[in-house]
Amino acid sequence: MNSSKTASVQRQSLNADGKDDYIHRVKILNLPPHEINSIKKLFQSHGIHKFKKAPKWEYAYLNCAVSNNTEEAAKSAMSKLQGIEFKKKKLATEYSKVSEKAFRSRFEAKKKKAEENIAMVDTRTPNERFADQVTPHYKIPYQDQVAKKHKLGARYLNTLRKKLNALLEINDAGKAQIAWTNTLEDMNCEILDIIHSPAINGYRTKCEFTIGKDLQGKKTVGFLLGLYRDGITAVMSPDECLHVHEKAKEIAKTMEHYIQQSEYEVYDRVEKVGVWRSIMTRTQRTGDIMILIQLSTKELNEEQLNAEKRKLIDYWKQSGINATTLMLQAWNGDSNGITDKGTTEVLTGDGYVYEEILGCRFRISSSAFFQVNTPATELLYSKCAEWSSIDEHKKTTILDLCCGTGTIGITMATRVDRVVGIEMIPEAIVDAKANALMNNITNVQYYASKVEEKIDIVTNEKNEQVVAILDPPRNGVHTSVIRAVRESEQIQKVIFISCDAKQAMQNFIGLCRPTSNRFKGLPFKPSRAVSVDLFPHTDHCELMIEFVRINQG
Numbered sequence: 259m260n261s262s263k264t265a266s267v268q269r270q271s272l273n274a275d276g277k278d279d280y281i282h283r284v285k286i287l288n289l290p291p292h293e294i295n296s297i298k299k300l301f302q303s304h305g306i307h308k309f310k311k312a313p314k315w316e317y318a319y320l321n322c323a324v325s326n327n328t329e330e331a332a333k334s335a336m337s338k339l340q341g342i343e344f345k346k347k348k349l350a351t352e353y354s355k356v357s358e359k360a361f362r363s364r365f366e367a368k369k370k371k372a373e374e375n376i377a378m379v380d381t382r383t384p385n386e387r388f389a390d391q392v393t394p395h396y397k398i399p400y401q402d403q404v405a406k407k408h409k410l411g412a413r414y415l416n417t418l419r420k421k422l423n424a425l426l427e428i429n430d431a432g433k434a435q436i437a438w439t440n441t442l443e444d445m446n447c448e449i450l451d452i453i454h455s456p457a458i459n460g461y462r463t464k465c466e467f468t469i470g471k472d473l474q475g476k477k478t479v480g481f482l483l484g485l486y487r488d489g490i491t492a493v494m495s496p497d498e499c500l501h502v503h504e505k506a507k508e509i510a511k512t513m514e515h516y517i518q519q520s521e522y523e524v525y526d527r528v529e530k531v532g533v534w535r536s537i538m539t540r541t542q543r544t545g546d547i548m549i550l551i552q553l554s555t556k557e558l559n560e561e562q563l564n565a566e567k568r569k570l571i572d573y574w575k576q577s578g579i580n581a582t583t584l585m586l587q588a589w590n591g592d593s594n595g596i597t598d599k600g601t602t603e604v605l606t607g608d609g610y611v612y613e614e615i616l617g618c619r620f621r622i623s624s625s626a627f628f629q630v631n632t633p634a635t636e637l638l639y640s641k642c643a644e645w646s647s648i649d650e651h652k653k654t655t656i657l658d659l660c661c662g663t664g665t666i667g668i669t670m671a672t673r674v675d676r677v678v679g680i681e682m683i684p685e686a687i688v689d690a691k692a693n694a695l696m697n698n699i700t701n702v703q704y705y706a707s708k709v710e711e712k713i714d715i716v717t718n719e720k721n722e723q724v725v726a727i728l729d730p731p732r733n734g735v736h737t738s739v740i741r742a743v744r745e746s747e748q749i750q751k752v753i754f755i756s757c758d759a760k761q762a763m764q765n766f767i768g769l770c771r772p773t774s775n776r777f778k779g780l781p782f783k784p785s786r787a788v789s790v791d792l793f794p795h796t797d798h799c800e801l802m803i804e805f806v807r808i809n810q811g
């Protein structure tokens with residue numbers, strides 16, 4: 259049976275079933291740029307769960323096409339939001355309908371234009387374009403790559419200094435608190451040599467591959483060539499990717515072979531039909547392997563789905579890959595990539611893989627964050643442990659904020675009085691508790707929560723010494739966390755690990771700016787910093803900064 263064909267027949271019969279051939283669009287105007295979370299909360303409180311908004315847009319589109327594609331649904335959504343006040347602006351709504359055919363052909367035209375543009379100005383082969391996209395520094399010798407990243411780290415610290423120095427309306431007391439920002443010499447922040455990655459190629463332990471078609475229309479498992487939003491849907495094999503683990507390449511090939519033989523189509527992101535969507539691999543240094551396959555179940559009945567599960571189990575058993583655990587995620591939503599919103603089932607194994615870091619063993623579930631370059635992570639955590647010790651004769655608490663599976667805190671737990679970890683992914687906290695137990699660590703406490711919702715845990719922590727380790731996602735932590743850290747006099751030191759210092763800059767400024775009504779407590783200042791290259795051949799790098807309280811002299 260050709261499943262895509264079935265789906266398009268269903269689409270037509272749906273249209274015959276009371277829905278028309280139009281996409282009903284509602285545009286919500288007067289929204290603030292960024293602020294995705296508060297906008298999401300607002301929409302959800304009005305029963306609206308699907309919308310489209312780029313960070314810079316001051317508008318959003320409600321996706322009536324997906325939820326209930328009727329004019330009534332669109333108008334009902336409009337009436338809920340029209341005129342309500344949000345962030346000091348009154349929301350306005352606009353309704354339009356566009357023929358589904360025109361909508362699709364617009365996407366196709368965009369795709370064609372993007373391809374033509376590339377062909378016109380870009381003389382690279384698709385393989386070269388792809389390598390430039392996923393590993394942009396691949397042609398540069400490693401020594402030069404790290405030199406560049408080192409300079410960038412130093413530049414961020416200088417930017418921090420300059421931004422603080424340029425703050426307006428600071429009184430004399432405030433100026434005295436940030437007098438260290440006057441010159442680079444005054445800043446007196448030691449910038450250590452960048453720490454190189456021990457493994458330069460094949461270091462990634464986690465990969466997420468898209469299942470689709472290559473430029474010739476062949477079913478392929480790999481990475482998207484370009485951006486989907488630019489109309490690019492071609493998938494390229496990861497064979498030439500320097501950073502992808504050889505085992506992950508082998509898994510991608512094995513899956514490719516499976517889908518090429520499968521009676522079901524690969525998922526078409528434009529038409530939203532087909533079955534096979536993506537595959538995530540974790541290939542740990544311990545030899546453990548996790549395979550998570552994502553599929554759309556819209557076109558499968560229960561019997562077909564069960565048969566497919568049995569087939570997958572048999573296939574991977576005889577594949578020679580030796581997977582520790584095989585999992586299946588059913589996801590019929592619009593977003594691409596592995597998602598917590600899908601339903602994940604363990605087909606073989608127990609749904610976990612294990613990794614060893616600095617003599618500790620860690621259990622990792624499919625949704626938990628875990629650093630992808632194990633030997634370089636060991637160097638990062640060792641340096642973090644070294645900087646976290648203040649006076650070893652005093653009882654110390656480590657606040658491991660955004661702790662993931664508990665790695666940082668657990669690797670230093672035996673050296674301190676206690677560790678308190680906070681992390682928003684509940685599965686990661688379940689892993690963290692199991693990891694503490696597995697490593698015979700008993701002086702830890704974990705909270706499954708956003709840090710900003712557990713501020714009291716931060717401010718109430720009293721011990722002879724408290725060190726806060728912040729290892730947040732790219733955009734840093736909520737300002738309320740920074741304010742709480744400042745207000746907690748017990749915290750003498752902050753170690754901030756950032757994978758995107760540009761985006762975390764506001765957090766750095768928040769820690770260091772002079773005392774005010776909004777930012778109480780004495781400010782911090784950067785005392786040491788080091789870049790650690792966890793991601794050779796790419797633009798990314800970790801920057802770790804030690805911030806200490808200023809002395810109020």
Ligand SMILES: C[S@@+](CC[C@H](N)C(=O)[O-])C[C@H]1O[C@@H](n2cnc3c(N)ncnc32)[C@H](O)[C@@H]1O
Binds near residue numbers: 659681
């Ligand atoms: C860069 S990872 C670091 C994880 C861990 N420290 C490690 O090294 O494995 C950032 C972690 O922050 C978590 N996170 C993101 N936003 C958060 C928030 N607002 N509160 C608590 N945790 C958060 C993510 O789920 C992720 O596990």
